[in-house]
Amino acid sequence: MQEWIKELQQMVNTREKLADYVDITPDEDAAITTMRTRWGTTPYFASLMDPQDPACPIRRQVVPSLKEKENKYGIQDYLIHKENRAVGEKRPDCIARQYQDRIAFTVTDVCANYCRHCFRKELVVDQGLSLRFDVDEGLGWIREHPEVRDVLITGGDPFILSDEKLGRIITELRRIPHVQMIRFGTRTPIVLPSRINKELCEILGDFHRVPVWINTQCNHAREITEETARGVYDLMRCGVNVGNQAVLLKGINDDPQSFRELHQKLLTVRIRPYYVFYCEPAPGIDHFRTPVEKGAELIRDAIRGHTTGLCQPMYVIATNIGKVPLMPDYYLKEKTDEEYVLRNYLDQNTSLPVIPE
Numbered sequence: 001m002q003e004w005i006k007e008l009q010q011m012v013n014t015r016e017k018l019a020d021y022v023d024i025t026p027d028e029d030a031a032i033t034t035m036r037t038r039w040g041t042t043p044y045f046a047s048l049m050d051p052q053d054p055a056c057p058i059r060r061q062v063v064p065s066l067k068e069k070e071n072k073y074g075i076q077d078y079l080i081h082k083e084n085r086a087v088g089e090k091r092p093d094c095i096a097r098q099y100q101d102r103i104a105f106t107v108t109d110v111c112a113n114y115c116r117h118c119f120r121k122e123l124v125v126d127q128g129l130s131l132r133f134d135v136d137e138g139l140g141w142i143r144e145h146p147e148v149r150d151v152l153i154t155g156g157d158p159f160i161l162s163d164e165k166l167g168r169i170i171t172e173l174r175r176i177p178h179v180q181m182i183r184f185g186t187r188t189p190i191v192l193p194s195r196i197n198k199e200l201c202e203i204l205g206d207f208h209r210v211p212v213w214i215n216t217q218c219n220h221a222r223e224i225t226e227e228t229a230r231g232v233y234d235l236m237r238c239g240v241n242v243g244n245q246a247v248l249l250k251g252i253n254d255d256p257q258s259f260r261e262l263h264q265k266l267l268t269v270r271i272r273p274y275y276v277f278y279c280e281p282a283p284g285i286d287h288f289r290t291p292v293e294k295g296a297e298l299i300r301d302a303i304r305g306h307t308t309g310l311c312q313p314m315y316v317i318a319t320n321i322g323k324v325p326l327m328p329d330y331y332l333k334e335k336t337d338e339e340y341v342l343r344n345y346l347d348q349n350t351s352l353p354v355i356p357e
């Protein structure tokens with residue numbers, strides 16, 4: 001049996017197993033024992049938690065909190081609204097659509113880590129919502145929609161599927177003439193790096209007309225280890241690029257130092273920052289959310305100009321009408337008839353002549 005499957009069988013998802021990794025606080029204990037919620041992580045990711053500090057940035061993503069019962073600002077039936085499931089064209093359950101040329105293809109609701117801040121919480125964590133994950137139905141729909149050139153396979157975590165299932169999805173998609181790229185959203189390079197093995201690389205790999213791109217989710221520098229570095233390197237060796245989609249999380253990465261360190265460290269293991277998402281208004285995750293402006297402030301104060309352009313994510317709010325970028329806007333200070341006044345990250349100014357149209 002492959003190592004990653006063994007690890008999944010040993011998921012840290014009971015009070016007893018969690019106690020092997022951390023000193024459980026009374027609050028954590030109450031959350032675990034009284035709340036009906038799916039939770040747990042891999043032994044690997046569990047071992048990265050700080051045993052003594054309940055505010056550990058990894059621990060807060062793993063261990064349930066009583067705060068999840070509070071819901072002052074979350075939107076009810078968030079996922080149905082966000083993924084336009086109740087409006088417009090008829091689509092299979094597994095297809096979410098916000099754009100003309102690309103779709104999200106949901107193939108499972110199983111994950112290797114049940115992130116407490118998950119925006120698909122209703123489906124993945126609380127399981128109050130159930131969808132039909134019929135891969136053949138999804139593939140059929142994609143075949144009939146020639147305008148779809150880019151398929152983003154998501155979940156849950158699609159890399160939890162068996163090699164056989166994953167291989168079949170990729171083979172079938174690559175047979176569709178209008179599919180030009182396949183993307184995966186998976187946290188396995190961060191929470192289960194053993195999943196990136198020889199067998200997986202064979203399925204994803206080699207030169208092909210239709211490339212595979214991966215975006216993972218890493219929210220704090222402490223989540224990055226040698227194991228992740230090895231996994232990402234192996235993916236790149238088989239022609240797969242790896243990007244990151246972080247979530248802006250209060251008390252985890254919303255200070256300039258953590259935010260910059262995260263993005264710098266990603267590059268050291270060859271992961272290219274792609275997006276930072278505003279933490280979405282799904283129910284029960286108020287305690288992870290900051291004001292919307294926070295992300296743009298962090299890009300301004302910690303990233304842009306402070307470190308290489310290679311490690312600049314785009315800050316976006318994912319909404320039902322697509323992703324809306326919200327970047328800092330200090331660069332253009334003013335424009336007169338003759339010149340633009342530009343500002344840099346150190347608050348220095350320079351000017352550029354205006355060219356009339």
Ligand SMILES: *Cc1c(COP(=O)(O)O)cnc(C)c1O
Binds near residue numbers: 318
């Ligand atoms: C995020 C998302 C995509 C992909 O968006 P990109 O900006 O191209 O990464 C596509 N479809 C849906 C429904 C999405 O939520």
Ligand code: SF4
Binds near residue numbers: 118
């Ligand atoms: S891996 Fe993704 S889908 Fe799964 S719980 Fe985490 S954020 Fe949600």
